[in-house]
Amino acid sequence: xxxxxxxxxxLIIVSxxxxxxxxxxxxxxxxxxxxxxxxxxFKNITTLPCPSCGTTRAILSIIDRKYxxxxxxxxxxxxxxxxxxxxxxWIVFDLFTKRKSFYVLYIKAExxxxxxxxxxxxxxxxxxxxIWNIYKKL
Amino acid sequence: xxxxxVDMFIMTNSKFFESHQVAQIRDRxxxxxxxxxxxxxxxxxxxxxTILIVSLFAGSLGIDRFMLGDTGLGVGKLLTCGxxxxxxxxxxxxxxxxxxxxxxxxxxLFLF
Numbered sequence: 001x002x003x004x005x006x007x008x009x010x011l012i013i014v015s016x017x018x019x020x021x022x023x024x025x026x027x028x029x030x031x032x033x034x035x036x037x038x039x040x041x042f043k044n045i046t047t048l049p050c051p052s053c054g055t056t057r058a059i060l061s062i063i064d065r066k067y068x069x070x071x072x073x074x075x076x077x078x079x080x081x082x083x084x085x086x087x088x089x090w091i092v093f094d095l096f097t098k099r100k101s102f103y104v105l106y107i108k109a110e111x112x113x114x115x116x117x118x119x120x121x122x123x124x125x126x127x128x129x130x131i132w133n134i135y136k137k138l
Numbered sequence: 139x140x141x142x143x144v145d146m147f148i149m150t151n152s153k154f155f156e157s158h159q160v161a162q163i164r165d166r167x168x169x170x171x172x173x174x175x176x177x178x179x180x181x182x183x184x185x186x187x188t189i190l191i192v193s194l195f196a197g198s199l200g201i202d203r204f205m206l207g208d209t210g211l212g213v214g215k216l217l218t219c220g221x222x223x224x225x226x227x228x229x230x231x232x233x234x235x236x237x238x239x240x241x242x243x244x245x246x247l248f249l250f
Contacts, residue, residue: 003208003210003211011211040198040219041198041219041220041223041227042219042220050198050199050219051199052216052217052218055219079217080217110209110210113209114209126216
């Protein structure tokens with residue numbers, strides 16, 4: 001039993017809106033105060049950065065076309081920015097044409113990632129990024 | 139199935155389901171054929187309390203969602219720092235209900 005189509009779409013749209021507002025808040029904050037907002041629960045409790053810490057800074061660097069800097073902040077930014085750009089358009093398109101092409105892909109992707117061939121490398125990459133993040137003291 | 143067997147099942151497993159589902163499960167089990175008892179007895183359910191503990195400690199990494207089998211949402215939670223912490227907090231309160239729903243869905247595969 002998986003999540004239903006409408007629920008998934010609402011969830012993604014809400015997270016995309018939250019994501020864009022978060023980027024704007026960070027950009028304004030960076031321009032005015034020259035520092036970052038920090039809400040990461042994991043980091044605030046354990047003082048260690050989490051695997052996705054630094055992604056906001058990475059995405060802001062990509063927007064400023066500083067690609068190397070973005071990679072050094074957090075390589076996950078290169079995955080998240082395309083997702084943030086493409087998903088809302090795709091989902092609005094799906095909703096208007098009453099199709100479920102993204103939902104079908106999501107279910108397929110979920111099945112694929114559960115396969116050991118893809119799951120273990122993914123876990124390894126996340127762990128490497130995490131260790132790198134701790135080493136960098138983000 | 140015999141009412142005694144069904145009541146035994148309900149007694150040992152009622153914590154895995156929502157309270158409003160238990161009566162429905164009981165009715166359904168009683169009308170079920172006796173040959174399915176062996177399978178139904180051996181289904182493994184996920185304990186809501188365990189998932190809640192995982193959610194409290196590793197919720198911002200999405201581990202609770204991975205354990206429930208929602209891999210896609212788990213990846214989403216992992217890559218966004220637990221949905222900026224908001225999703226993590228929402229899940230602290232909703233994950234037990236989600237686990238029970240998953241358990242019910244799993245049982246339904248055998249009931250119908």
